[in-house]
Amino acid sequence: MTDDKPVGNPFAVALHRAIEVRGLSLERVQAKLAAAGVAVSMSTLSLWRRGLRRPERAPSLRAVTVLENVLDLPEDSLAALLGPPRPRGRFVGQPPATGFSRLHEVPHLLDEFGAETRADAINIDLVSESVHDRYEFNEHGAESRIRVRQVARAVGEVGRWLVLHQGDDPTRPMGTLHAGHGCRRGRVRADPDSGVTLVELLFDRLLRPGEVTSFDFELVFEPGGHPEHRFGRFFGRPAGLYVGEVTFHPRAVPERCHEFVQASVDAEIHVLREVELGATLTATIAVRDVAPGLYGVFWEWE
Numbered sequence: 001m002t003d004d005k006p007v008g009n010p011f012a013v014a015l016h017r018a019i020e021v022r023g024l025s026l027e028r029v030q031a032k033l034a035a036a037g038v039a040v041s042m043s044t045l046s047l048w049r050r051g052l053r054r055p056e057r058a059p060s061l062r063a064v065t066v067l068e069n070v071l072d073l074p075e076d077s078l079a080a081l082l083g084p085p086r087p088r089g090r091f092v093g094q095p096p097a098t099g100f101s102r103l104h105e106v107p108h109l110l111d112e113f114g115a116e117t118r119a120d121a122i123n124i125d126l127v128s129e130s131v132h133d134r135y136e137f138n139e140h141g142a143e144s145r146i147r148v149r150q151v152a153r154a155v156g157e158v159g160r161w162l163v164l165h166q167g168d169d170p171t172r173p174m175g176t177l178h179a180g181h182g183c184r185r186g187r188v189r190a191d192p193d194s195g196v197t198l199v200e201l202l203f204d205r206l207l208r209p210g211e212v213t214s215f216d217f218e219l220v221f222e223p224g225g226h227p228e229h230r231f232g233r234f235f236g237r238p239a240g241l242y243v244g245e246v247t248f249h250p251r252a253v254p255e256r257c258h259e260f261v262q263a264s265v266d267a268e269i270h271v272l273r274e275v276e277l278g279a280t281l282t283a284t285i286a287v288r289d290v291a292p293g294l295y296g297v298f299w300e301w302e
Helices: 010-024 026-035 042-050 059-070 106-111
Strands: 126-137 143-154 156-166 176-179 184-189 196-207 214-219 230-234 239-247 256-262 269-275 282-290 292-299
Touching: 010 042, 026 042, 106 184, 106 196, 126 230, 143 156, 156 214, 176 184, 196 214, 196 282, 230 239, 239 292, 256 282, 269 282, 282 292
Parallel strands: 126 239
Antiparallel strands: 126 143, 143 214, 156 196, 176 214, 184 196, 230 292, 239 282, 256 269, 256 292
């Protein structure tokens, strides 16, 4: 059990200690959870124990309650160590900026792609010259489609782009990704517990340093969903131009929209301006010389 020592958060330390004291293997812990009607994968238990992921979603929080019983711990002794939920949000295409990164929570996904878990290492051989996101929301106020067009310059030999997505609604799957001009879809991997999906877009040839490519893709979601309150894109490194658009359904129009920027998860959210929708029910923002951070629009429903 020595290879599962936690990297250092109170929940992970307490969980690791309790498992050690009871002399249980992770297999036995998993079996006891299953006997209580709670299914948790071995990889998830290992990540919790090592401090590389923490339970946040409702099924995971229920599992923590059952874990307390399985390990003969006082009620809420583990749950109390989790703290408040971390800020969540979607990200498409670009890795999160420093402080937003949750890539360390899905090493099993990243390993399959030979990708590093550091936010500044994903897609490191490409620099975004321009990114254009077009979001469409349905009559429920939920995402129905995201169209992305990107121009990137190679700084190393590279033949792919990794798309990361995490939605606000944990009960709703990512949707279907359709590759467009300049790329084709490769492998797709998802982690239901974290809500992270990783998609590989393959270029039609290997790019050499200095070469420029353009590619586009779209995500199409199933009907339904719950009202959402923002869109945003995370940039893990400097980029050129970012354009973000969101179009609302006539039956689900927010009362007002605001452009915002946030340098990191711990930084203050800066509200830049109110964004008018107009007759097309579309809010548009444009940012030049993009610095690492989160850029987007949030809105208020009546």
